[in-house]
Amino acid sequence: MVKQNSNENSDGTSKASHRCSWRxxxxxxxxxxxxxxxxxxxxxxxxxxxxxxxxxxxxxxxxxxxxxxxxxxxxxxxxxxxxxxxxxxxxxxxxxxxxxxxxxxxxxxxxxxxxxxxxxxxxxxxxxxxxxxxxxxxxxxxxxxxxxxxxxxxxxxxxxxxxxxxxxxxxxxxxxxxxxxxxxxxxxxxxxxxxxxxxxxxxxxxxxxxxLPDVSPLVGDGDEDTVLRDMETSEENRCVVCMMKEARVTLPCGHRCLCSHCCSMVTQRFGTCPLCRHQISADEESFCAGLSSKTPDQTHQMTVAH
CATH class of the missing domain: 2.60.120.920 (SPRY domain)
Structure with missing residues (x-):
């Protein structure tokens, strides 16, 4: 019989926690x-x-x-x-x-x-x-x-x-x-x-x-004010990962679906667009990773320029 992994539930799903919305x-x-x-x-x-x-x-x-x-x-x-x-x-x-x-x-x-x-x-x-x-x-x-x-x-x-x-x-x-x-x-x-x-x-x-590389949590210290402001935006304009911040990053495939914080996490850990699974190249990954340190206005300007 297959031995159950200690990191799995009885149905084979992972016990690891993850941050998601109700959707x-x-x-x-x-x-x-x-x-x-x-x-x-x-x-x-x-x-x-x-x-x-x-x-x-x-x-x-x-x-x-x-x-x-x-x-x-x-x-x-x-x-x-x-x-x-x-x-x-x-x-x-x-x-x-x-x-x-x-x-x-x-x-x-x-x-x-x-x-x-x-x-x-x-x-x-x-x-x-x-x-x-x-x-x-x-x-x-x-x-x-x-x-x-x-x-x-x-x-x-x-x-x-x-x-x-x-x-x-x-x-x-x-x-x-x-x-x-x-x-x-x-x-x-x-x-x-x-x-x-x-x-x-x-x-x-x-x-x-x-x-997989360790990354920061989706919402870190000092982000509460940003989250509250972004929650006022419509759901379709929110980041598809954290569902709290506004999606300000446009990925190479054309999907504008991530906040700057989650963009770094997604590109490092998965290397694909969360909507269409388009592969993100190494150069594009470096570009997205750099957005996490930018202000919202800088992020928008960089994605438009890119």
Whole structure:
């Protein structure tokens, strides 16, 4: 049996604290223990790649249970036409932390033939490199999917909603590498997942452990007056990380979504835009890190000039 990490709850989620608003659905990555034999996790446990010359042994699971109607968003990074078939996606109410290793070689039929697992194969035209998929469980117990904003398609029905549900993905066949882009739950207010809390160890593909750099808290001493002023701004203009300060930093991708303080944290720890996951280069990271020491007016002038 898999030994539970002392830094995890019984459902496999991290015990590490994180600062979020009420709109946050919680941190979300791939589960770090329950992965297929050929899978390598990187990019803060958000990139999963099948690293051997085979079409199977590519199972991954979400790090925590997902809520009903919470849409998991995944991008296919690499494909290979050497094999037939592609991604299989679904849900399970069997906790990844309690699974014996090694994992079964395929989601279908190895997992779907056992109780508590529901998965379906996606059409190959859904799974070309660059495709972005969303899949979720409806309140009726059906699993739905969209590809690149297309119309919703129903994959299967009959999911048991009486227990927590973890997402599971089989990086199968032509699918070679995927990235977890986060999740969102639509409603009167759209709620989203957040980056993983610190301190997480991220195994790179060469199995070298890398500790994410320590950064300052989101709101430090002497920031209370700034926070109170910024809270008067509309919610759509607030920083998407702390949800308290005004978003004054425009990232290279064009999203103006971070305050200067959170910009330094996000670029150092994750290196991507929190909205679109655009990779931030080293030069751009240095630029963003320098904003944390500037006044609001200086920050605005620098981002416009940049």
């Amino acid at each position: 946050c659905l919680g941190p979300l990555t791939f589960h770090t223990q329950a992965v297929g034999d050929t899978v390598c996790l990187s990019h803060g446990h958000r990139r999963a790649e099948r690293n051997k010359d085979t079409f199977r042994n590519g199972l991954v699971f979400s790090s925590r249970p997902l809520k009903l109607q919470e849409r998991l968003r995944v991008r296919l990074e690499k494909d290979s036409f050497k094999w037939e078939g592609s991604l299989r996606v679904g849900f399970t109410n069997v906790s990844p932390s309690g699974r014996p290793l090694p994992l079964p070689s395929m989601a279908i039929p190895n997992l779907t033939d056992t109780p508590g697992h529901w998965a379906a194969a996606l059409p190959e035209y859904f799974c070309q490199a660059g495709s972005e998929l969303e899949f979720w469980v409806c309140t009726s117990g059906s699993i739905n999917v969209t590809c690149n904003g297309s119309e919703t398609e129903k994959l299967l029905t009959g999911v048991d909603l009486s227990h927590p549900l973890w997402a599971m993905i089989d990086i199968y066949g032509q699918a070679h590498s995927i990235s977890l882009l986060g999740s969102e739950k639509q409603g009167l207010v759209c709620r989203r997942s957040c980056p993983a809390p610190e301190p997480l160890l991220s195994p790179d593909c060469d199995n070298q452990l890398r500790l």
